[in-house]
Amino acid sequence: MPKVRPLTQRQREEQAIQMEIQRASQLVLNAAREKRGREDKTYAQVARDIGVCPNTFLKWRGGKLPDASFGGVIAACARMGYRLTLEPFPFCQ
DSSP states (O other): OOOOOOOOHHHHHHHHHHHHHHHHHHHHHHHHHHHHHHHTOOHHHHHHHTTSOHHHHHHIIIIIGGGSOHHHHHHHHHHHTOOOOOOOOGGGO
């Protein structure tokens, strides 16, 4: 049976950062879904409302939100009525 090495501190930090990226992306997409449901709109209509083209929003929904421009995501959040806030992250203190 092969030996299993524990993750290094750096690997644990990278893993935590990737999980945080996924968590934040999911929050943004959940906000868009809630807006869609509240206002009874299509995803294309929601995309236009938040200032992105429908194809961009489709890419975001397909997992490409972490690759989006930071300013674009903040602007989309603001147009949905949300503000991003920063709080301490345990691995980077």
